[in-house]
Amino acid sequence: MPLFSDDLFLGSGATYMGTGNYAATAVFTGTISTTTLTVQYQQSGDPLVVGQYIVGSSVTANSYITASLGQNSSGLNQYTLSQSSTVSSNTTMYANGNALLGDPSPMSLGVGPLGRVYMWDTIPQTLQAANIAASQTPAAAGNLTLAAGTSVVTATRSDGTTVYQLDVPRALSVTQVTAGTGRNFTVSGYDYYGQAMTELIASTSGSTISGNKAFYQIASIAVSGATTTAVTIGTTDKLGLPVRTIDGGYVVNAGWAGTAGFNAGTFAAADMTTPATNATGDVRGTYIPSSATNGSRRLVMAIAVPAIAVGPNSTRNGALGVTQA
Numbered sequence: 001m002p003l004f005s006d007d008l009f010l011g012s013g014a015t016y017m018g019t020g021n022y023a024a025t026a027v028f029t030g031t032i033s034t035t036t037l038t039v040q041y042q043q044s045g046d047p048l049v050v051g052q053y054i055v056g057s058s059v060t061a062n063s064y065i066t067a068s069l070g071q072n073s074s075g076l077n078q079y080t081l082s083q084s085s086t087v088s089s090n091t092t093m094y095a096n097g098n099a100l101l102g103d104p105s106p107m108s109l110g111v112g113p114l115g116r117v118y119m120w121d122t123i124p125q126t127l128q129a130a131n132i133a134a135s136q137t138p139a140a141a142g143n144l145t146l147a148a149g150t151s152v153v154t155a156t157r158s159d160g161t162t163v164y165q166l167d168v169p170r171a172l173s174v175t176q177v178t179a180g181t182g183r184n185f186t187v188s189g190y191d192y193y194g195q196a197m198t199e200l201i202a203s204t205s206g207s208t209i210s211g212n213k214a215f216y217q218i219a220s221i222a223v224s225g226a227t228t229t230a231v232t233i234g235t236t237d238k239l240g241l242p243v244r245t246i247d248g249g250y251v252v253n254a255g256w257a258g259t260a261g262f263n264a265g266t267f268a269a270a271d272m273t274t275p276a277t278n279a280t281g282d283v284r285g286t287y288i289p290s291s292a293t294n295g296s297r298r299l300v301m302a303i304a305v306p307a308i309a310v311g312p313n314s315t316r317n318g319a320l321g322v323t324q325a
Contacts, residue, residue, distance in 0.1 A: 026052070026095040030076075032059065032087040036069070039077040040090065048079060051100035056093030060085045064099040098315070116310070117252060118243050120301040124293040125151035125167045129175050129208070130232035132164055137230045138183070138223045144233065146221065151235070151295075155217065163189060163217035169240030171286065172215060172233060174201050175208040180229030186278065187211065187233075189218040192240065197324035198278040203231060212268070212281045214240020237293050238286045244270045244321040245285040245303055252302040256289045263299075265289045276325035283321030 027043040037054065053064045060083040069078040087093070131149030138144065148154045148164050155165045169192045174185050182203045191197050191214065199213040221233055245251065248267045256263035266288040271281030289299055308318030 027092065028095070029090050029092050030087075031089045031091070032081065032085045034084045034086070035081045037065070037079045037081055038072065039079070043092070048077070048095055049098070051098040052095040053097045053099060054081060054093055054095055056087065057091055058085060058087045059093060062099075065095075116305055118303045118305050120242050120303060121298070122168050122239070123296065123298045124170065124237070124239060125295045126293055127170075127173075127235050127237050129173065129234040131234050132172065132218055133221060133231075133233035135230045135232050138225070138227050141223060141225045144185075144221045144223060144231075146218065146233075149234075157190075157194075157217075161219055163219050165217045166215065166235060169214035169216040171211045171213060171236045171238035171240075171282075172199075172201065172218070173208050173210045173236045174203045175232045175234065176203045176205055176227060176229060177232075178229045179205045180227045180231075181205065181225070183227050184224040185231075185233070186222045186224075187213075187215065187218060188220045188222075189215045191283075191324055192216040192242065193320060195320075195324040200278040203227070205229070210236045210238060212238070212271075212286070214238065214282050214284070214286055216240075236288075238268075238288050239299070240282055241270075241285045241287060241301075241303065243284060243303060243305060243309055243319055244317070246270050246272065250304045250306070251287075252304050253300075254287065254289075254302075255298075255300040257291065257297040263290050270321050272322055274322050276322050278325060280325070283324060 026048060028039050029041045029043065030037055030039040039048065048065060050065050050068060063081045063083045063085060065079045066082050067080045069080060072078050128150050131152050133144045133146050136145060146164055151167045153165050155163050157163060172187055182205050185201045185203060187199045187201065189197060197213060199211050201209055201211045203209055246269055248269065251267060254263040254265055256265065268281065268286045270283055270285040273280045276283060307313065308315055
């Protein structure tokens with residue numbers, strides 16, 4: 001992940017945004033009496049922050065820093081922990097991961113060069129009602145037959161999984177044109193960064209229902225039972241944002257179809273529900289332009305990126321949202 005000062009690109013640096021178990025570590029010595037940690041000397045690593053796990057001899061498992069108390073009368077930094085422990089003076093302990101940020105850890109693929117503003121420039125193709133699953137009438141529960149239609153290509157992931165890849169991350173739609181039995185459709189696939197994700201979309205007889213999660217690759221779509229009438233699966237104009245955007249105020253500008261000024265589209269903030277489920281919203285947020293995509297209209301969005309998403313202290317949650325489900 002590139003590191004930045006306020007306005008200068010400084011080159012490559014480590015990114016702690018992943019979901020593995022190899023978290024950044026701070027080493028220090030100190031004492032713990034009940035839930036108060038007194039730091040005598042920090043040996044290495046990042047400063048201690050609220051949320052970091054504390055591990056070491058006699059430290060209660062899964063203890064983490066809940067508050068910073070400042071310095072005591074001896075000039076030593078003090079913190080409170082989530083659980084009681086009794087640890088003697090000068091014991092070496094470690095701080096790794098962060099209970100409040102999803103255990104950030106090294107990640108080989110970041111989100112590309114980030115400054116204080118992320119410029120997202122894309123030309124989405126025209127939405128299609130049946131470009132993932134052509135018209136079919138499920139006779140029982142099971143997987144639908146998928147096929148790469150307009151603006152969809154087949155791809156093979158490194159694990160051998162065949163997927164149907166969209167032009168840009170976008171939500172899907174389930175269309176049941178005529179009266180029939182509404183069913184649950186469970187979409188399984190991946191987001192733009194390769195995170196596995198699922199969504200349950202309940203069809204309604206005689207209408208089109210849009211999902212809320214932006215898929216980039218679809219691996220399978222399962223139906224809960226017979227529908228008695230034909231259904232199709234396609235794409236919508238609900239586009240997935242490239243970075244976690246928790247408030248519309250972070251959208252500095254949204255230019256659409258060559259028109260200067262802010263486009264009056266529909267913004268949906270990132271769903272920060274933890275853990276995510278197949279019924280929660282998109283973990284980074286979505287945007288629907290004010291007019292239909294057509295393969296030539298360009299969307300240029302400027303998204304303000306907070307410190308939690310960029311620079312040496314960035315986290316996976318801060319940039320990419322909570323772990324997909």
